[in-house]
Amino acid sequence: MFKEYQHLRIPGPTPVSPEVQRAMDRTILGHRSGAFSEIFAQTCEKAKYVFQTKEDVFILASTGTGALEAAVANVVEPNDKVLVLVTGVFGERFVKIAKAYGANVMTLKFDLGTTAKPETVKEVLQQNPDIKAVFLTHCETSTAVVNPVEKIGNIVKDTDALLIVDSVSALVGMDLKMDDWDVDIAVTASHKAIGLPPGLALVCVSQKAWKVIEKHKGPKFYFDLLAYRKKIKDRTTPYTGPVSLVYGLSKSLDLIKEEGLENGFKRHQLIRDMVRAAVKALNLELFVQEEEAASCTVTAIKGNNQLDVEQLRKILREDYKVEVAGGQQDLKGKIFRIGHLGYIHPLDILTTISALEMALKQIGYPISLGAGIKAAEEVWCNDKNIG
Ligand SMILES: *Cc1c(COP(=O)(O)O)cnc(C)c1O
Numbered sequence: 001m002f003k004e005y006q007h008l009r010i011p012g013p014t015p016v017s018p019e020v021q022r023a024m025d026r027t028i029l030g031h032r033s034g035a036f037s038e039i040f041a042q043t044c045e046k047a048k049y050v051f052q053t054k055e056d057v058f059i060l061a062s063t064g065t066g067a068l069e070a071a072v073a074n075v076v077e078p079n080d081k082v083l084v085l086v087t088g089v090f091g092e093r094f095v096k097i098a099k100a101y102g103a104n105v106m107t108l109k110f111d112l113g114t115t116a117k118p119e120t121v122k123e124v125l126q127q128n129p130d131i132k133a134v135f136l137t138h139c140e141t142s143t144a145v146v147n148p149v150e151k152i153g154n155i156v157k158d159t160d161a162l163l164i165v166d167s168v169s170a171l172v173g174m175d176l177k178m179d180d181w182d183v184d185i186a187v188t189a190s191h192k193a194i195g196l197p198p199g200l201a202l203v204c205v206s207q208k209a210w211k212v213i214e215k216h217k218g219p220k221f222y223f224d225l226l227a228y229r230k231k232i233k234d235r236t237t238p239y240t241g242p243v244s245l246v247y248g249l250s251k252s253l254d255l256i257k258e259e260g261l262e263n264g265f266k267r268h269q270l271i272r273d274m275v276r277a278a279v280k281a282l283n284l285e286l287f288v289q290e291e292e293a294a295s296c297t298v299t300a301i302k303g304n305n306q307l308d309v310e311q312l313r314k315i316l317r318e319d320y321k322v323e324v325a326g327g328q329q330d331l332k333g334k335i336f337r338i339g340h341l342g343y344i345h346p347l348d349i350l351t352t353i354s355a356l357e358m359a360l361k362q363i364g365y366p367i368s369l370g371a372g373i374k375a376a377e378e379v380w381c382n383d384k385n386i387g
Helices: 018-024 034-051 064-073 089-100 118-127 149-156 207-215 225-232 243-259 261-281 309-320 346-362 371-383
Strands: 007-009 057-060 081-086 104-109 133-137 162-166 185-189 201-205 298-302 322-326 335-339
Touching: 007 335, 007 346, 018 243, 034 057, 034 201, 034 243, 057 064, 057 225, 064 089, 064 162, 064 185, 064 201, 081 089, 081 118, 089 104, 089 133, 089 162, 104 118, 118 149, 133 149, 149 162, 162 207, 201 207, 201 225, 207 225, 243 261, 261 298, 261 346, 261 371, 309 322, 309 335, 309 346, 322 346, 346 371
Parallel strands: 007 322, 081 104, 081 133, 133 162, 162 185
Antiparallel strands: 057 201, 185 201, 298 335, 322 335
């Protein structure tokens, strides 16, 4: 009976709403047809709202990593000096891609579970005026921190360097003001807070970045953004667009607009606060201590000698149909992560917390049933002003 039943609580892919699911059901149109062009052009236009930008937003048929590669491939030439701010696995991914394109990579590493420090970035940029680009992960999904994009944007804007931001697991769940915060390239992907299946990525480029891209001579082909810019004028993509995902994106952007970006951010924040309150009430330890550094889209929770996180994940999956994420690389076996981004209602997280309590009880972890639920409900009631 419940073969397909599940609660997908990983930081992407995320659940798809029935509205978006239905929108994607539409007959496949030819990717060069007038009818599809119309939908495509409207969708690109609507996407500006989520980046809070006046610039064009480009649709790529790829996952998030393809968009990260696009950002590198269009800016970095062999031996260019770039600075990567590393707060976890996704910062490391920028390092790997930049190296693959021959960059001379400087890294600034910050302790796992903490954010990039703007003062340090400022010093390094002053000492290295030849840095061509600074790469930053908005929400570092592997540790569940949110980096201070605005503050770093404020520093990078006064230099010749570009600020390139991986907002894959943040955009739509947390504020990103492309134009006001002086972000030069921002990227996101469909299967995170936008709430579509995997396979589509979005890239937004500032005027400062275009000047660099127009002069760029390094090797690139599929991700050559100048080709996308040329084709967007004709209301199309250089290669076959991900037609069904564009239908879905169009609907998803309507739903996001209808809720209002700000209200969406508040919803994500409320859910984060509910999770954090529950975790504390269950005597579990949050991986990100500092409230301000805690992402609104994913929460990481530490294991300990009474709590084997992999055993917990297995019970959650098999007995309760709740899928949560484990730790990646150095954090494997040390933390588990609850994804709470996109099409998620506060009530959904109460279900997750309930399953978590029962699974903890099952492995003999000392908790009292209902403690986490109570703490989370109080946060929600308080938010609704129910005294
Ligand atoms: C999910 C994610 C990506 C993209 O990963 P793909 O598997 O290529 O979609 C990139 N950066 C961050 C921060 C992510 O959370």
